[in-house]
Amino acid sequence: MRVRRLVFGNIVVVCLLCVCMPLHAEVTGECSNCHTMHNSQGGQPMAYHLVNGQPVASSTPNPMLLVCDCIGCHTSDGTNTIVNGVPIVYNMVSPNKPLAGGNFYYVINNGNNRGHNVFGISGPDPNLGNTPPGGTSMSSQLRCAGKYGCHGDRTIVNQFLAMKGAHHTHDVVLDGSTVGKSYRFLKGVLGKEEPHWEHDATSSVHNEYQGATDFSTSTSISSLCAQCHGNFHSSTGVGDNSPWFRHPTDIILPNKGEYQHYNDDTLDYSLIAPVARLDPNSVADPSKVVPGQDVVMCLSCHRAHGSPYYKMLRWDYTNYDLDKALSGCSVCHTNKQ
Amino acid sequence: MHIREFFKSYRESGKFIFKIMLLVSIFVWASGPIYAGNYLNSAHGNSNYGVKRTGISQYPRGHCAHCHEQHASINGAEPVPINGAVGYLLFSPNYTSQTVNFCFDCHVQTGGYQEGGGIINRSYSYNFGGNTDSYDNDLKQAFSHTAPGSSHNLNDIKKILGTTMYDANGHEWSLPKTLNPCDACHNPHIVQRNYPVSNADGKLKTAVTRPSNPNQLWGDDEGERMNRYGDYQAPYWYGSDTDDPKFEPAGDEVQDGSNLPDFVRLCTDCHNGYNQIWSSRLGRYLLPIKWFSNNGDIHGVKRGFIKRPRPPYSYQQHYTLSCTDCHEPHGSSNIFLLRTSINGKSISVSNTDDESWRNFCYGACHNYKHNKRNCFECHHHNKKF
Numbered sequence: 001m002r003v004r005r006l007v008f009g010n011i012v013v014v015c016l017l018c019v020c021m022p023l024h025a026e027v028t029g030e031c032s033n034c035h036t037m038h039n040s041q042g043g044q045p046m047a048y049h050l051v052n053g054q055p056v057a058s059s060t061p062n063p064m065l066l067v068c069d070c071i072g073c074h075t076s077d078g079t080n081t082i083v084n085g086v087p088i089v090y091n092m093v094s095p096n097k098p099l100a101g102g103n104f105y106y107v108i109n110n111g112n113n114r115g116h117n118v119f120g121i122s123g124p125d126p127n128l129g130n131t132p133p134g135g136t137s138m139s140s141q142l143r144c145a146g147k148y149g150c151h152g153d154r155t156i157v158n159q160f161l162a163m164k165g166a167h168h169t170h171d172v173v174l175d176g177s178t179v180g181k182s183y184r185f186l187k188g189v190l191g192k193e194e195p196h197w198e199h200d201a202t203s204s205v206h207n208e209y210q211g212a213t214d215f216s217t218s219t220s221i222s223s224l225c226a227q228c229h230g231n232f233h234s235s236t237g238v239g240d241n242s243p244w245f246r247h248p249t250d251i252i253l254p255n256k257g258e259y260q261h262y263n264d265d266t267l268d269y270s271l272i273a274p275v276a277r278l279d280p281n282s283v284a285d286p287s288k289v290v291p292g293q294d295v296v297m298c299l300s301c302h303r304a305h306g307s308p309y310y311k312m313l314r315w316d317y318t319n320y321d322l323d324k325a326l327s328g329c330s331v332c333h334t335n336k337q
Numbered sequence: 338m339h340i341r342e343f344f345k346s347y348r349e350s351g352k353f354i355f356k357i358m359l360l361v362s363i364f365v366w367a368s369g370p371i372y373a374g375n376y377l378n379s380a381h382g383n384s385n386y387g388v389k390r391t392g393i394s395q396y397p398r399g400h401c402a403h404c405h406e407q408h409a410s411i412n413g414a415e416p417v418p419i420n421g422a423v424g425y426l427l428f429s430p431n432y433t434s435q436t437v438n439f440c441f442d443c444h445v446q447t448g449g450y451q452e453g454g455g456i457i458n459r460s461y462s463y464n465f466g467g468n469t470d471s472y473d474n475d476l477k478q479a480f481s482h483t484a485p486g487s488s489h490n491l492n493d494i495k496k497i498l499g500t501t502m503y504d505a506n507g508h509e510w511s512l513p514k515t516l517n518p519c520d521a522c523h524n525p526h527i528v529q530r531n532y533p534v535s536n537a538d539g540k541l542k543t544a545v546t547r548p549s550n551p552n553q554l555w556g557d558d559e560g561e562r563m564n565r566y567g568d569y570q571a572p573y574w575y576g577s578d579t580d581d582p583k584f585e586p587a588g589d590e591v592q593d594g595s596n597l598p599d600f601v602r603l604c605t606d607c608h609n610g611y612n613q614i615w616s617s618r619l620g621r622y623l624l625p626i627k628w629f630s631n632n633g634d635i636h637g638v639k640r641g642f643i644k645r646p647r648p649p650y651s652y653q654q655h656y657t658l659s660c661t662d663c664h665e666p667h668g669s670s671n672i673f674l675l676r677t678s679i680n681g682k683s684i685s686v687s688n689t690d691d692e693s694w695r696n697f698c699y700g701a702c703h704n705y706k707h708n709k710r711n712c713f714e715c716h717h718h719n720k721k722f
Contacts, residue, residue, distance in 0.1 A: 127413055128412065128413045133408065133410045133413050231408075231409075232408050237422065238422075239424075242515070243425040243431070243515050244424070244425070245409070245423060246409055246422050246426060301407075310395065317402075318397070320397040321397075322377060322382065322384050322387075322397050322398075322399045325397055326377075335375075335376070335526060335552060336382075336401070337375075337377060
């Protein structure tokens with residue numbers, strides 16, 4: 001009797017955990033949270049867009065009957081960065097806990113060089129225009145998704161269509177085959193998603209990014225960046241081995257010299273200068289970094305959306321206290337402290 | 338409790354607390370960040386006089402980005418100087434020739450990229466010998482000497498990078514082939530400003546690292562300086578004599594070498610009996626230098642008494658000399674990198690004629706010159722008399 005009770009109790013606990021923990025990104029809830037059947041409620045349009053961060057109603061329906069575009073849902077006028085289960089990438093006021101990708105708040109408030117200049121949130125970067133550093137000019141300003149964006153299918157111009165169906169994909173397994181089955185809807189990219197977008201990240205609770213050991217592997221997070229910033233992730237732009245021409249990515253963190261002493265020789269996974277993994281789904285100990293095995297990536301230094309710091313870096317690279325300015329560099333370059 | 342017992346207990350508990358504190362202190366000390374580097378204590382990483390490239394205003398002085406361009410691009414364009422992306426992410430090519438070198442882009446009196454004007458690095462004879470009459474002002478100038486002057490041949494150094502070398506004890510070492518030859522003796526991420534001489538709190542500021550151990554400063558710690566030999570005598574400071582003795586390298590009273598890195602160990606990492614080093618300038622292999630051998634150099638560690646010495650050297654004494662007592666490390670208007678001042682006196686050695694050698698040997702350290710033949714025929718490195 002006791003055994004049956006124990007087994008039953010365990011089953012209940014497991015079921016409760018499954019219900020409570022968002023194990024994947026498949027959207028649940030009321031359809032009307034995201035869709036409008038007729039773009040009309042009381043004679044007023046329901047659809048809207050964000051223009052320079054402000055909502056503007058539109059009588060023209062959005063594709064897929066959506067109420068708004070990407071930014072419309074992933075924006076908040078509060079400080080929280082997860083609102084009703086939705087990850088917020090643009091807070092109109094200073095975010096309390098920016099998520100893994102950072103926050104577009106800083107582009108508006110700290111300067112254009114603090115993040116990506118996404119249409120709808122800000123204008124183009126006055127220095128760069130629509131030419132990504134290390135890449136070639138785009139004929140349109142950066143979007144969230146589609147050909148001119150990062151998310152979704154980059155062969156499709158319209159960002160709604162580029163993301164079609166992604167939020168409804170049963171994505172327990174991320175294999176990169178569709179947008180929905182790709183890491184953070186970055187089509188083709190692999191990885192392991194932390195369920196709360198690193199809202200409460202620790203050295204053991206965090207995303208696991210896909211790394212590679214060459215520039216041709218298209219599933220790595222850095223290869224996605226390279227689709228626009230090509231010179232920063234290519235043999236001609238970076239070189240194939242040391243001495244590198246530019247800071248390399250998608251290379252193994254060497255298990256020698258100063259690198260073997262990653263993070264003050266603790267080998268603790270650093271949220272300031274994290275690494276990618278060659279197999280994000282079979283990391284023996286997420287809290288540890290393994291030199292000789294783990295991978296340097298673009299996101300080792302940068303936040304994808306925006307950060308409070310120059311060039312969307314993860315630490316204050318321009319702080320006039322040199323110790324702080326180099327605090328991120330020295331996680332890997334341990335002899336340069 | 339009796340008052341005596343109370344105090345006994347108090348004393349014992351005090352000892353216990355002391356022991357605990359000692360253990361905690363040892364633990365805290367031992368568990369510190371062992372692999373903390375030394376960049377922020379280096380000359381280049383110094384927040385007052387470290388690297389600061391002209392036109393790069395957003396980064397503080399000493400910042401990596403003044404030398405290294407992570408992407409060869411800031412705000413979509415490469416900052417000056419525009420050289421494209423080059424090795425080690427440097428802003429210009431690491432090494433091209435004897436006079437075209439990344440280091441010289443800043444270590445030059447005029448026209449460099451260091452904000453606020455050029456960097457003055459005068460000759461050893463000036464900085465550490467006090468010779469204000471004949472010297473070079475910057476490193477590029479020092480490495481530019483051609484005949485009758487001489488300079489440490491960077492291309493010859495470049496050739497030994499990537500090869501197996503042996504230190505004076507016969508231990509193997511090797512440096513990466515792609516290094517800048519200057520890095521062989523100066524790891525740019527740790528070497529310090531060494532002029533004026535600063536020897537505080539047991540640490541000597543030093544600008545050198547040994548080729549055989551490039552990740553450690555050399556000369557900063559006790560035991561890495563010339564006084565370790567026990568018979569080092571610092572030469573006179575330029576113009577100094579017995580009436581008003583001042584000594585190298587600081588122009589003060591210190592004369593035991595405790596304020597001078599052990600340049601013998603540094604230089605003999607390459608220049609010893611194990612390595613054959615080709616000299617492009619001389620068109621032959623350099624003479625081996627056996628500073629530690631019983632059958633080696635007369636000026637080295639194990640040979641006999643000095644002959645007919647001039648002050649501050651004394652009769653019936655043996656001295657172990659530092660290489661820098663006679664040689665400039667980078668370049669000189671004299672042959673064989675010989676200094677323009679030695680033991681307080683101006684020295685000119687423009688060729689290998691007997692008169693030049695007299696000026697050197699007799700003029701600086703020895704008060705007698707026999708007239709049998711040219712000094713150099715019998716007295717040179719690897720000679721035991």
